[in-house]
Amino acid sequence: MTKWTPDLSTGVAVLDEQHKAIFQWLAELESATVEQRTLFGVYVITRLKHYMREHFAAEEAMMKAAGYPDLAEHLAQHAEFRAKLEELQLKSIGEDISMDTVRFLNHWLTNHIARTDMAYVPYLNQKR
Numbered sequence: 334m335t336k337w338t339p340d341l342s343t344g345v346a347v348l349d350e351q352h353k354a355i356f357q358w359l360a361e362l363e364s365a366t367v368e369q370r371t372l373f374g375v376y377v378i379t380r381l382k383h384y385m386r387e388h389f390a391a392e393e394a395m396m397k398a399a400g401y402p403d404l405a406e407h408l409a410q411h412a413e414f415r416a417k418l419e420e421l422q423l424k425s426i427g428e429d430i431s432m433d434t435v436r437f438l439n440h441w442l443t444n445h446i447a448r449t450d451m452a453y454v455p456y457l458n459q460k461r
């Protein structure tokens with residue numbers, strides 16, 4: 334099952350709360366997929382796409398303010414993921430969302446937070 338776990342905590346309260354919300358949307362997407370609620374699945378992936386845009390903007394602003402040296406690479410990963418979400422959202426309109434999609438999103442987000450996001454945490458902590 335898709336869920337946020339404490340080992341994904343960045344220690345930055347606002348980002349941790351956003352990450353928890355992202356995993357809640359993923360859990361909803363997983364549920365919609367398993368229960369074959371196609372329209373709800375389309376809604377959830379659309380909502381997830383919009384929430385990710387808001388989250389990435391907040392995270393990117395914090396990294397920029399902290400002078401994070403790998404900002405450009407991090408921004409590129411965000412841009413790539415936004416494009417993939419757009420593709421998945423459009424695909425969901427014409428066909429059911431697969432568990433492969435849910436697994437991909439869960440895997441990407443878990444790895445992104447655990448590796449890429451954790452790299453900026455020391456810079457944010459220095460800024461605080």
